[in-house]
Amino acid sequence: MEQKTHAGGRCAGRLSKDEYAKNFSDSHAPLNRVQAVIEADRCYYCFDAPCTIACPTGIDIPTFIQRIAQDNVRGAAKAILEENILGGMCARVCPTEVLCEQACVRNTNEDKPVEIGLLQRYATDGYFAKPGAPMFTRAASSGKRVAVVGAGPAGLSCAHRLAMLGHAIVLFDANPKLGGLNEYGLATYKTVDGFAQKEIEWLLSIGGIEVQTGKALGGDIVLDHLVRDFDAVFLGMGLAGVNAIGISEPQAEGLRDAVAFIAELRQATDVASVPIGRQVVVIGGGMTAVDAAVQSRKLGAEDVTIVYRRGEEAMGASDYEQNWAKTNGVKIKHWAAPKEVLVNGGQVRGVRFAYTSLKDGKLAETGETFELAADMVFKAIGQTFEAAPVGAAIALKSGRISTDDDGRTSHAKVWAGGDCRYGGRDLTVEAVEHGKLAAISIDNTLCG
Numbered sequence: 001m002e003q004k005t006h007a008g009g010r011c012a013g014r015l016s017k018d019e020y021a022k023n024f025s026d027s028h029a030p031l032n033r034v035q036a037v038i039e040a041d042r043c044y045y046c047f048d049a050p051c052t053i054a055c056p057t058g059i060d061i062p063t064f065i066q067r068i069a070q071d072n073v074r075g076a077a078k079a080i081l082e083e084n085i086l087g088g089m090c091a092r093v094c095p096t097e098v099l100c101e102q103a104c105v106r107n108t109n110e111d112k113p114v115e116i117g118l119l120q121r122y123a124t125d126g127y128f129a130k131p132g133a134p135m136f137t138r139a140a141s142s143g144k145r146v147a148v149v150g151a152g153p154a155g156l157s158c159a160h161r162l163a164m165l166g167h168a169i170v171l172f173d174a175n176p177k178l179g180g181l182n183e184y185g186l187a188t189y190k191t192v193d194g195f196a197q198k199e200i201e202w203l204l205s206i207g208g209i210e211v212q213t214g215k216a217l218g219g220d221i222v223l224d225h226l227v228r229d230f231d232a233v234f235l236g237m238g239l240a241g242v243n244a245i246g247i248s249e250p251q252a253e254g255l256r257d258a259v260a261f262i263a264e265l266r267q268a269t270d271v272a273s274v275p276i277g278r279q280v281v282v283i284g285g286g287m288t289a290v291d292a293a294v295q296s297r298k299l300g301a302e303d304v305t306i307v308y309r310r311g312e313e314a315m316g317a318s319d320y321e322q323n324w325a326k327t328n329g330v331k332i333k334h335w336a337a338p339k340e341v342l343v344n345g346g347q348v349r350g351v352r353f354a355y356t357s358l359k360d361g362k363l364a365e366t367g368e369t370f371e372l373a374a375d376m377v378f379k380a381i382g383q384t385f386e387a388a389p390v391g392a393a394i395a396l397k398s399g400r401i402s403t404d405d406d407g408r409t410s411h412a413k414v415w416a417g418g419d420c421r422y423g424g425r426d427l428t429v430e431a432v433e434h435g436k437l438a439a440i441s442i443d444n445t446l447c448g
Contacts, residue, residue, distance in 0.1 A: 088125065094117060
């Protein structure tokens with residue numbers, strides 16, 4: 001591909017076709033049959049297994065692993081999917097290293113847990129390759145209609161469970177494609193070959209779910225009308241707002257939101273068409289920062305640095321993700337906060353940072369500064385819930401929707417889950433559980 005140079009040193013088509021194919025291939029190769037059996041045999045099949053307790057969706061992990069050992073792939077997949085309907089995607093992106101695998105008994109007695117995530121992928125991929133007869137079917141119609149707003153993990157999970165219980169669902173989403181962060185917010189190398197859409201197509205095959213895309217709450221649809229026209233409403237819109245970096249953000253070429261960059265890359269028909277700078281700085285310390293930084297390297301950036309205001313242990317990205325970034329040539333600099341985005345001729349040329357430290361338990365600047373040259377800067381310091389569309393009818397807590405454990409909001413007909421709900425960990429697997437529990441609560445409320 002011919003290189004296309006953009007302003008400020010940014011360039012598309014910097015690498016060869018083979019390099020792009022290698023860089024954006026599946027980041028972790030799936031297990032083959034022999035590898036899966038060997039790994040399954042390492043499981044102790046614990047009673048009251050700590051891995052199951054650590055799983056936010058409560059998957060019976062020993063059972064599905066035992067079924068893999070017995071070559072019962074469909075049975076293994078069923079044990080996963082009946083608790084986590086997006087078990088295929090979660091097998092790819094769930095931070096198992098801090099959840100089920102961290103709790104694995106082998107992890108406490110040895111130095112390597114059972115590779116639960118890879119085994120889960122083996123089971124779900126095997127099932128999706130040859131699904132056979134429907135695994136889930138709808139109950140008799142309840143005569144009730146439920147609106148689900150947001151087709152991310154929480155909304156999809158809620159919609160599927162409600163459909164299975166016999167309710168009629170209308171699923172609204174602001175984007176042209178369903179999936180939320182699974183479609184727009186994950187690194188391209190984590191979910192290849194259009195897996196997110198294939199999984200959603202299978203999920204919708206249960207029937208009873210009408211899809212309406214391009215419909216945003218507060219614009220195309222209004223909460224008051226949904227409450228009036230439906231028997232219940234589930235809100236799973238995620239976090240649409242992007243946090244500011246706390247300093248002046250000049251209108252300059254090369255200063256971008258990391259979330260928008262990741263979405264652009266995921267939706268590109270050819271990753272080589274996405275321009276990247278030679279020197280990239282990513283401000284933030286979470287999974288989004290790592291995904292933006294690593295993909296910058298994979299697009300051909302020569303120097304990529306993540307800068308975080310606190311220490312390594314405070315980063316939102318797990319140790320595994322931090323090591324993944326370093327393995328891919330990303331530098332991580334701690335204890336530094338942005339002070340000024342440096343611009344010349346309308347183009348980003350760097351960032352000035354202040355060194356930070358803890359003083360009496362609070363973050364403070366030391367008075368020293370330094371500069372990092374950059375022709376591209378990504379803001380990755382978190383997202384916020386845009387509360388205006390829900391109006392005053394729904395109580396909030398710390399800027400997100402307040403609910404009980406079952407997802408009930410302050411409004412008798414409205415439930416919520418996923419990242420827009422207060423108190424979560426912003427994990428795909430947790431959002432799936434929110435949707436599932438809310439669906440069960442809605443069903444109990446509507447049908448007694």
